Structures are given as structure tokens and as C-alpha cells.
Amino acid sequence: MWLIGIGVVLLLLKLTAFGPVGEWSWWLVLAPFGLAVLWWAWADSSGLTQKRAMRRMEEKKEARREKALEALGQGEKQRRR
Incomplete structure (x- = not known):
């Protein structure tokens, strides 16, 4: 769940172009969402x-x-x- 929180914060910072995050690549900003999907897939498959x-x-x-x-x-x- 913390990955989603980090992703939302980074997304808001990117959309408002706040600080250095505004200049980051979209791949880097959206990476926590992808990591969350991977975590959930692993957690479900491992039981x-x-x-x-x-x-x-x-x-x-x-x-x-x-x-x-x-x-x-x-x-x-x-x-x-």
C-alpha cells in the first residue's frame, strides 16, 4: 500500500510541476504503480x-x-x- 501512496504523491508533484519531480521522466514517476502491481502479483501467487x-x-x-x-x-x- 505504501507504494501506491508514494506513486500518488509523485504523480501530484509531477502534475503540478513542483520541485525537481516536475522535471522527472514519466517512467520514473509511474514506477511505484508498476512495482505495486508486481508486489500484489507475487503476494497472490506465493499465498x-x-x-x-x-x-x-x-x-x-x-x-x-x-x-x-x-x-x-x-x-x-x-x-x-
């Missing part, structure tokens, strides 16, 4: 995106389980007594 999604799902599931146990009075605090 990184799916692993992160599964980890978030497991964390949510565990939080729901803990909340349900607390509501039943069988949570972490009750087990310590």
Missing part, C-alpha cells in the same frame, strides 16, 4: 495474501469464542478462581 486472511479469520474466531465464554461466565477470569 501470502491467503495466509494473512486466514490468520485474521482465526483471530476473529478466537475473539468471538472468548467473548462467548465470558458471557457464559466461563471465561479466563472464571477459570483462574
Whole structure:
């Protein structure tokens, strides 16, 4: 995501001809967008995106389980007594 942010900033600087970025080549200004596409392609093909999604799902599931146990009075605090 940070590559997209850098790309947007560089694009705005190029369009407004602000500072030295205004004189840079368009290839250099648009390069972060291409790098972001390459990153996303690699992350999807390597399974990184799916692993992160599964980890978030497991964390949510565990939080729901803990909340349900607390509501039943069988949570972490009750087990310590």
C-alpha cells in the first residue's frame, strides 16, 4: 500500500510541476504503480495474501469464542478462581 501512496504523491508533484519531480521522466514517476502491481502479483501467487486472511479469520474466531465464554461466565477470569 505504501507504494501506491508514494506513486500518488509523485504523480501530484509531477502534475503540478513542483520541485525537481516536475522535471522527472514519466517512467520514473509511474514506477511505484508498476512495482505495486508486481508486489500484489507475487503476494497472490506465493499465498501470502491467503495466509494473512486466514490468520485474521482465526483471530476473529478466537475473539468471538472468548467473548462467548465470558458471557457464559466461563471465561479466563472464571477459570483462574
